[in-house]
Amino acid sequence: MCGSYGRSAVACDYIELLRLSNIRECVHGERELRMIGVEDHQPPDDAIMPGVVAAIRAAAKGALPQHVRAEHSFLLDLGFDSMSIAVLGLALEDQFDRAVLLDGWIAQHSEPAQLTVGSLCDYLRSSL
Numbered sequence: 560m561c562g563s564y565g566r567s568a569v570a571c572d573y574i575e576l577l578r579l580s581n582i583r584e585c586v587h588g589e590r591e592l593r594m595i596g597v598e599d600h601q602p603p604d605d606a607i608m609p610g611v612v613a614a615i616r617a618a619a620k621g622a623l624p625q626h627v628r629a630e631h632s633f634l635l636d637l638g639f640d641s642m643s644i645a646v647l648g649l650a651l652e653d654q655f656d657r658a659v660l661l662d663g664w665i666a667q668h669s670e671p672a673q674l675t676v677g678s679l680c681d682y683l684r685s686s687l
Contacts, residue, residue: 605682607687614650615676618643629677637676644674655687 612627621638624631633639639647644661650657664682668674 608676608684609650610654611676611680611683614647614654617650617653618647627676629675629680631676632672633674633676633679634671651683652687655683659683659686 588653608629615627615637616623619637619639623637623659627637631637633644633647633661644665648661651661661679661682663686664679665674667682
């Protein structure tokens with residue numbers, strides 16, 4: 560397929576390597592190649608909540624409110640249990656394209672009802 564675009568096999572392999580390595584951007588100078596990886600990128604604060612809501616919708620077992628708000632409790636309002644929280648962690652990894660460990664977020668709260676959408680967004684802002 561690459562050959563039909565006039566690219567060499569080496570260039571095709573390199574492009575595939577970049578794609579598989581999650582490289583967001585490649586700047587190629589005459590003698591220099593600089594790669595900027597995903598780890599250099601942090602989502603802006605306003606991108607956290609939509610990503611969290613998308614992950615919540617992907618991980619939820621039951622029906623959710625039409626609008627998920629920061630004050631919603633995962634247990635009381637959204638019907639999450641421990642398995643749903645584990646699935647949420649995987650869905651967040653898909654949304655933000657990096658490893659997300661929720662044990663620190665859970666440990667910050669003495670009561671399960673305190674695990675809110677807003678507290679998760681705050682935790683992600685500080686850890687992503």
